[in-house]
Amino acid sequence: MARARSPANTKPYAANPLKSSAPLGAALAFLGMDRCLPLLHGSQGCTAFALVLLVRHFREAIPLQTTAMNELTTILGGMDNVEEALGTIFQRAGPRLIGLISTALTETRGEDMVADLRAMRSRHPDWQTLDVVPVSAPDYHGALETGWSRAVTAMIETLTEPGDRTRSLRQVNLLPGSHLGPGDVDELRGVIEAFGLDPVVLPDLAGSLDGRVPDRYTPTTLGGTRSEDVRTLGRARLTIAVGEQMRAPAQALHRLCGVPFAVYDRLTGLDGADALVVKLAETSGVPVPPALRRDRSRLLDAMLDCHMTFAGKRVALAGDPDLLIALGALVAEMGATVIRVVASTPSPVLARLPAQAADVGDLDDLEQALATDPGGCDLLIANSHGQPIAQRLGMPLYRAGFPVTDRFGVPHRVTVGYRGTRSLLFDLANGLLAHGSGPCQEVCHDPFVAPAVAAH
Amino acid sequence: MATPKPETLFERPECAHNRAKTTAERRGGCAAATNLKPGAAAGGCAFDGAKICLQPIADCAHLTHGPMGCEGNSWDSRHSLSSGPELYRTGLTTDLSELDIIHGGEAKLHRAIGAVIERFDPKAVFVYATCVSALIGDDVEAVAAQAAKAFGRPVIPVDAPGFVGSKSLGNRLGGEALFRHVIGTREPAETTDTDLVILGEYNVAGEMWQVTPLLARLGIRVAATITGDGRYDAIASCHRSRLAFVVCSQAMVTLAHALQDRYGIPYLEGSFYGIGDTSRSLRAIVDGLIARGAPVTLRGRCEALIAEEEARAWAALEPYRARLAGKRVLLYTGGVKSWSVIAALQEIGMQVVGTSVRKSTAEDKAKATALLGAEANLFGQMPAREMDALFRNGGADILVSGGRSQFTALKAKLPWLDINQERPHAYAGYTGMVGFVRQLDACLNNPIWPQVRKPAPWAAGAA
Numbered sequence: 001m002a003r004a005r006s007p008a009n010t011k012p013y014a015a016n017p018l019k020s021s022a023p024l025g026a027a028l029a030f031l032g033m034d035r036c037l038p039l040l041h042g043s044q045g046c047t048a049f050a051l052v053l054l055v056r057h058f059r060e061a062i063p064l065q066t067t068a069m070n071e072l073t074t075i076l077g078g079m080d081n082v083e084e085a086l087g088t089i090f091q092r093a094g095p096r097l098i099g100l101i102s103t104a105l106t107e108t109r110g111e112d113m114v115a116d117l118r119a120m121r122s123r124h125p126d127w128q129t130l131d132v133v134p135v136s137a138p139d140y141h142g143a144l145e146t147g148w149s150r151a152v153t154a155m156i157e158t159l160t161e162p163g164d165r166t167r168s169l170r171q172v173n174l175l176p177g178s179h180l181g182p183g184d185v186d187e188l189r190g191v192i193e194a195f196g197l198d199p200v201v202l203p204d205l206a207g208s209l210d211g212r213v214p215d216r217y218t219p220t221t222l223g224g225t226r227s228e229d230v231r232t233l234g235r236a237r238l239t240i241a242v243g244e245q246m247r248a249p250a251q252a253l254h255r256l257c258g259v260p261f262a263v264y265d266r267l268t269g270l271d272g273a274d275a276l277v278v279k280l281a282e283t284s285g286v287p288v289p290p291a292l293r294r295d296r297s298r299l300l301d302a303m304l305d306c307h308m309t310f311a312g313k314r315v316a317l318a319g320d321p322d323l324l325i326a327l328g329a330l331v332a333e334m335g336a337t338v339i340r341v342v343a344s345t346p347s348p349v350l351a352r353l354p355a356q357a358a359d360v361g362d363l364d365d366l367e368q369a370l371a372t373d374p375g376g377c378d379l380l381i382a383n384s385h386g387q388p389i390a391q392r393l394g395m396p397l398y399r400a401g402f403p404v405t406d407r408f409g410v411p412h413r414v415t416v417g418y419r420g421t422r423s424l425l426f427d428l429a430n431g432l433l434a435h436g437s438g439p440c441q442e443v444c445h446d447p448f449v450a451p452a453v454a455a456h
Numbered sequence: 457m458a459t460p461k462p463e464t465l466f467e468r469p470e471c472a473h474n475r476a477k478t479t480a481e482r483r484g485g486c487a488a489a490t491n492l493k494p495g496a497a498a499g500g501c502a503f504d505g506a507k508i509c510l511q512p513i514a515d516c517a518h519l520t521h522g523p524m525g526c527e528g529n530s531w532d533s534r535h536s537l538s539s540g541p542e543l544y545r546t547g548l549t550t551d552l553s554e555l556d557i558i559h560g561g562e563a564k565l566h567r568a569i570g571a572v573i574e575r576f577d578p579k580a581v582f583v584y585a586t587c588v589s590a591l592i593g594d595d596v597e598a599v600a601a602q603a604a605k606a607f608g609r610p611v612i613p614v615d616a617p618g619f620v621g622s623k624s625l626g627n628r629l630g631g632e633a634l635f636r637h638v639i640g641t642r643e644p645a646e647t648t649d650t651d652l653v654i655l656g657e658y659n660v661a662g663e664m665w666q667v668t669p670l671l672a673r674l675g676i677r678v679a680a681t682i683t684g685d686g687r688y689d690a691i692a693s694c695h696r697s698r699l700a701f702v703v704c705s706q707a708m709v710t711l712a713h714a715l716q717d718r719y720g721i722p723y724l725e726g727s728f729y730g731i732g733d734t735s736r737s738l739r740a741i742v743d744g745l746i747a748r749g750a751p752v753t754l755r756g757r758c759e760a761l762i763a764e765e766e767a768r769a770w771a772a773l774e775p776y777r778a779r780l781a782g783k784r785v786l787l788y789t790g791g792v793k794s795w796s797v798i799a800a801l802q803e804i805g806m807q808v809v810g811t812s813v814r815k816s817t818a819e820d821k822a823k824a825t826a827l828l829g830a831e832a833n834l835f836g837q838m839p840a841r842e843m844d845a846l847f848r849n850g851g852a853d854i855l856v857s858g859g860r861s862q863f864t865a866l867k868a869k870l871p872w873l874d875i876n877q878e879r880p881h882a883y884a885g886y887t888g889m890v891g892f893v894r895q896l897d898a899c900l901n902n903p904i905w906p907q908v909r910k911p912a913p914w915a916a917g918a919a
């Protein structure tokens with residue numbers, strides 16, 4: 001379908017970068033773990049930048065620490081800093097799990113975190129109640145979804161008890177990609193439970209970053225997947241991986257414990273949602289429950305109501321690959337044309353995107369292409385950094401991906417399954433309408449001083 | 457390397473921090489450059505600091521030579537405003553890949569500078585070194601010099617890789633880059649006897665624009681601002697100014713001192729936060745300019761303006777008195793802000809239950825003590841856990857702080873007002889202080905507080 005010109009981009013720089021870094025993605029995955037504190041092994045700036053973005057996107061306090069590497073410790077090797085950081089965090093915050101995430105800085109020098117960590121643990125018998133999961137996620141490789149995927153894989157490889165075992169009749173593992181937020185996780189959990197199955201979600205942002213007011217302060221995450229749950233992932237009868245990025249962790253679990261797995265490009269759109277429901281019905285032997293049948297009918301009705309709004313419209317998208325296929329395929333299935341896609345990082349899904357053009361690049365590439373496209377563009381789908389571009393080009397922006405810092409509630413959106421697809425369709429159609437029926441708000445307000453900034 | 461050692465940038469004999477130290481402490485150098493505890497550190501790196509300091513120069517390209525984390529996770533997140541060019545908001549990075557790291561990034565950087573000039577036509581290109589470019593030995597200074605020659609455009613190397621130290625050190629290194637490579641490279645088209653250069657004001661949320669109209673009314677010409685709403689040519693020719701005024705003394709005093717040494721421009725430090733302080737700063741600037749040859753009549757005009765503006769500001773604050781009197785504020789900020797807003801809060805009858813004095817000088821602390829009296833609660837770092845306990849025990853009615861402690865307040869169902877870097881509202885000068893109090897009122901007296909605090913109807917103790 002698509003002419004996916006992968007990284008033919010020989011430009012020696014990126015302008016208006018689309019990528020958030022892999023260590024940030026890895027940290028985000030650990031934020032879906034219970035009583036966890038992610039630790040970036042790098043300069044304190046690596047943590048500070050990631051922290052600010054995460055806080056602004058989720059509007060939550062984010063536990064995230066640093067090994068505070070300086071010039072000297074970088075050259076001499078940073079494992080002393082790691083040991084001191086782990087000790088300090090263990091003593092002060094009492095986490096159950098620490099995600100130790102490398103950065104470009106420490107990977108450039110080259111450190112064997114796994115071996116050093118083993119030696120360290122033998123010196124600290126008091127760390128018995130603490131799990132430490134090392135993840136290699138240098139900034140110079142991949143994007144946010146890369147780091148997320150590597151962190152989940154590392155958790156499975158470090159914590160899951162290996163070996164083929166008696167399968168639970170009801171346990172189903174759900175591995176959501178980084179493009180799914182707490183709202184999506186809750187929705188999928190509900191759909192799986194509707195078939196009488198027990199979902200174990202890794203990682204579970206809906207447990208930890210679902211936006212609630214706890215009655216006490218905690219220096220770690222509160223809620224999310226427990227280390228104990230990761231240990232017993234091997235008992236499941238099926239692993240459902242959402243997004244190509246989750247193929248690697250699903251394969252790791254299959255390798256370790258023989259759990260069969262299914263990787264879905266997307267659970268958004270009628271076909272995507274149907275595929276999951278069919279699989280769950282097959283797995284459980286339970287007929288599709290009436291509530292889901294009703295949800296499907298409602299989605300059909302929404303498609304009937306909205307399709308003329310999408311028909312013939314020209315849509316451009318920018319983001320991480322798994323987000324692109326979820327949203328890009330949906331708008332194409334509604335009759336719109338995906339005129340251009342810019343992905344943050346290469347991925348096999350780009351070849352499966354129903355787009356006229358798909359490149360790996362940055363937001364400036366997208367802006368230049370759209371500015372010179374005589375056919376125009378009716379809707380841009382991108383993260384908050386797309387705002388000045390949409391303003392300059394006079395087109396509406398639907399904010400999706402990471403970071404979205406100038407709108408409320410984005411992490412809590414539901415975009416999967418019948419219900420999620422329906423609400424997503426309404427949102428997208430309204431975005432298109434805003435463009436068609438007079439000047440839209442995006443274009444009118446000053447990006448810097450207006451609600452965009454005032455909101456946080 | 458020609459760049460001075462980071463430690464020397466903290467060795468300013470006239471820095472108030474240093475003045476307050478004993479000789480032995482002084483000899484120990486400044487801890488701020490290096491003292492970061494693994495697992496318990498917070499705050500930005502030197503690269504971040506250099507970016508904060510230089511990025512507001514609006515007509516320039518700012519190119520980060522490093523892997524994606526440095527620029528990709530931080531671009532367009534600093535709310536410095538420009539009245540013209542928007543180029544400074546463009547995130548630019550060489551996005552170093554694994555191969556670049558193996559082969560060295562200098563050739564790519566050179567090509568990137570050329571491509572950026574071609575695409576964006578900037579007045580100049582600032583090139584920022586990062587930890588990784590430093591670690592693989594890329595000579596950013598040499599590449600910059602070569603590229604400047606090759607492309608006929610100023611290219612300014614900024615040698616502030618994250619791992620050399622804190623954000624504060626990065627501020628100084630940014631100033632150092634301006635001093636070594638920019639200031640004095642152009643001659644101004646015109647000069648006047650009231651030419652003023654403002655240092656350390658980044659025009660966050662447009663704060664500078666709450667002050668510059670006052671200066672304009674007095675006939676004072678702002679020759680350059682370093683760097684809020686900054687322009688390359690103005691900064692390059694600011695060495696002919698009569699006087700320098702340093703707003704955030706901690707960050708820019710090093711550059712001010714260098715300007716004084718090389719160009720004989722005397723400098724003053726002050727603040728535009730708070731009504732009294734704004735007036736004090738205006739008087740100091742006027743006196744400083746008169747001493748440098750500006751007409752003495754400036755003083756009378758200044759007094760008239762102060763009288764008018766102060767009266768207007770206090771009158772505008774009056775309606776808030778009844779709504780805010782007796783409310784208890786916890787100030788968690790630092791530097792001059794630890795005391796400069798206290799007077800205004802007290803004047804409208806609010807009670808300051810504590811103020812943090814992180815990053816504050818001995819002078820700042822003395823001023824805070826004087827305002828708060830003998831039982832002044834001055835503290836340094838307050839761990840989130842402690843702050844949470846204070847709030848849950850009813851120890852304050854509102855927290856005024858930076859974004860870092862935002863959720864400590866909100867999750868304890870306490871009103872919170874943003875006063876730091878990312879703040880959406882401008883709080884400088886007379887109008888800024890009135891705006892600040894208006895925000896305090898909107899925040900404290902919002903109808904949500906009784907709603908979110910009452911127990912759920914089914915909970916024990918519910919009415």
